[in-house]
Amino acid sequence: MTDDEIKALVLRELSNIAPEIDPARIDPAVNVRDQVDLDSMNVLDLMIAIHEATGVEIPEADYPKILTLNDFASYLRPRLKDRQTG
Amino acid sequence: MPSLGADIETGTLVQWLVKPGDRIKRGDIIAVVETEKGAIEIEVFQNGIVRSFAVQEGDKVPIGTTMALIETDGEAPAATAPKPEAVTPAPPKPPAKPRPAAPAAAASAAMTEPPPAARPHLRISPLAMRVALELGVDPAGVKGTGPGGAITRFDIEAAARAKTEPVAKPPAATPPAASPEPARETSRQVRPTVMSAEKQAAMRRAIAAAMAHSKREIPHYYLGTRIDLSRAMAWLREENLKRTVNERLLYSVLLLKAVGLALHEFPELNGFWIDGAFKPGSGIHIGVAISLRQGGLVAPAIHDVDQKSLSEIMASLRDLVKRVRAGVLRSSEIADATITVTSLGEEGVESVFGVIYPPQVALVGFGKILERPWAQDGMIGVRPIIMASLSGDHRASDGHRGGLFLATLDRLLQEPEKL
Numbered sequence: 247m248t249d250d251e252i253k254a255l256v257l258r259e260l261s262n263i264a265p266e267i268d269p270a271r272i273d274p275a276v277n278v279r280d281q282v283d284l285d286s287m288n289v290l291d292l293m294i295a296i297h298e299a300t301g302v303e304i305p306e307a308d309y310p311k312i313l314t315l316n317d318f319a320s321y322l323r324p325r326l327k328d329r330q331t332g
Numbered sequence: 333m334p335s336l337g338a339d340i341e342t343g344t345l346v347q348w349l350v351k352p353g354d355r356i357k358r359g360d361i362i363a364v365v366e367t368e369k370g371a372i373e374i375e376v377f378q379n380g381i382v383r384s385f386a387v388q389e390g391d392k393v394p395i396g397t398t399m400a401l402i403e404t405d406g407e408a409p410a411a412t413a414p415k416p417e418a419v420t421p422a423p424p425k426p427p428a429k430p431r432p433a434a435p436a437a438a439a440s441a442a443m444t445e446p447p448p449a450a451r452p453h454l455r456i457s458p459l460a461m462r463v464a465l466e467l468g469v470d471p472a473g474v475k476g477t478g479p480g481g482a483i484t485r486f487d488i489e490a491a492a493r494a495k496t497e498p499v500a501k502p503p504a505a506t507p508p509a510a511s512p513e514p515a516r517e518t519s520r521q522v523r524p525t526v527m528s529a530e531k532q533a534a535m536r537r538a539i540a541a542a543m544a545h546s547k548r549e550i551p552h553y554y555l556g557t558r559i560d561l562s563r564a565m566a567w568l569r570e571e572n573l574k575r576t577v578n579e580r581l582l583y584s585v586l587l588l589k590a591v592g593l594a595l596h597e598f599p600e601l602n603g604f605w606i607d608g609a610f611k612p613g614s615g616i617h618i619g620v621a622i623s624l625r626q627g628g629l630v631a632p633a634i635h636d637v638d639q640k641s642l643s644e645i646m647a648s649l650r651d652l653v654k655r656v657r658a659g660v661l662r663s664s665e666i667a668d669a670t671i672t673v674t675s676l677g678e679e680g681v682e683s684v685f686g687v688i689y690p691p692q693v694a695l696v697g698f699g700k701i702l703e704r705p706w707a708q709d710g711m712i713g714v715r716p717i718i719m720a721s722l723s724g725d726h727r728a729s730d731g732h733r734g735g736l737f738l739a740t741l742d743r744l745l746q747e748p749e750k751l
Contacts, residue, residue: 264625265625266625266626283625285678286582286583286584286678287582287649287650287653290577290580290582290650291650293577294577294578297576297577297578303576303577304577305573306569306572306573306580307569
């Protein structure tokens with residue numbers, strides 16, 4: 247999966263959770279929670295959706311590292327590669 | 333039309349999910365009603381046979397209107413669901429009493445739906461209709477798998493998938509694995525919907541009426557205390573490490589369970605003030621205030637919280653939040669709550685002193701968890717602290733007992749492994 251594909255995936259799942267957002271206006275370099283009104287249940291739903299789509303489980307301890315769409319891409323990319331080769 | 337909560341006065345029948353002659357059993361969902369608070373699935377509370385309908389699809393009727401005649405097992409046909417006096421909005425009915433026989437439901441016409449008359453034979457839930465419109469599927473060509481052959485959201489999605497093969501789309505919203513009420517799980521679920529301006533205005537009016545009633549009638553008292561959550565949060569972190577992402581718990585589940593258990597010792601906070609007297613709740617059914625993305629809120633009940641495991645409460649909460657945001661709730665969830673819990677921590681406020689939802693007699697509020705200096709045993713440390721509050725109805729309880737309730741809540745949260 248390329249970075250763009252990962253970001254598109256995260257955006258799609260975000261849109262399912264928060265249908266009022268305009269995905270085109272989400273800045274990939276800015277904290278998602280500053281741009282989308284998400285509560286902890288929404289965040290959990292997002293992590294579950296990402297797990298279902300990619301097989302990657304993001305532990306709670308890593309949440310603070312993943313704030314922007316770019317962070318999602320850089321976090322998920324190596325882990326997706328591991329899965330494909332492993 | 334059963335009572336659907338203090339702030340709902342009328343409902344519009346969107347559709348019957350059964351037909352005369354059908355055998356129904358307790359807990360079956362027999363109709364969908366549209367209200368200011370969205371679509372509500374009407375459950376029946378007895379076993380029997382549907383004899384006839386008194387309300388037709390599209391009719392808007394007040395709470396208390398007879399909606400259908402149900403012949404209960406071992407009885408001659410009898411009118412159920414009457415309660416003609418229920419029309420007066422002000423003193424809301426106790427959730428426990430009005431719903432007995434009545435499968436009736438009131439609702440306001442679903443915005444996105446064609447008038448029922450236009451599609452006489454089409455059985456489709458409002459949510460499924462919305463999804464059909466979104467996905468461009470003609471429901472007339474879809475085979476329903478829901479109750480009575482009703483077309484569900486999943487049927488629509490399956491039809492949409494059959495039309496176009498989607499790319500790497502995960503299986504849509506699997507129902508919570510540990511759902512405590514699997515038998516009543518229906519396929520009407522999931523995707524949040526955007527509410528129309530008209531509906532938002534209607535919900536605003538409904539909230540206004542209930543809250544004005546509360547502040548007019550209920551002599552509130554307010555108590556607050558800070559609770560050290562370091563043990564609870566440490567336990568939760570460890571516990572979640574052992575769980576897959578699907579099974580993880582949110583801290584609010586610990587709070588809900590602790591409230592449920594604490595209420596065992598304070599029954600005067602769990603129930604209703606009706607006709608000048610306190611009536612204890614038949615169980616501990618906690619209404620969870622859930623805000624909607626477009627504004628407004630509802631507080632549907634999680635039943636028997638004190639009897640449920642943390643995993644079961646989490647599953648109920650997830651299911652409830654999903655359905656609230658999709659705009660489909662069940663009548664028992666709307667009407668049954670014996671107390672409400674509101675948690676505004678997500679919005680970042682430190683404390684909340686809520687308005688009691690009549691005819692309930694108490695509301696528990698939680699603010700944001702904040703790292704704070706905390707002195708204990710002569711030492712100062714930094715701990716995660718939450719402000720817990722109680723809004724109590726002074727007719728039903730006093731501040732002394734309310735204070736003991738909060739102290740009990742604190743004690744329970746210091747032993748999270750026992751929750």
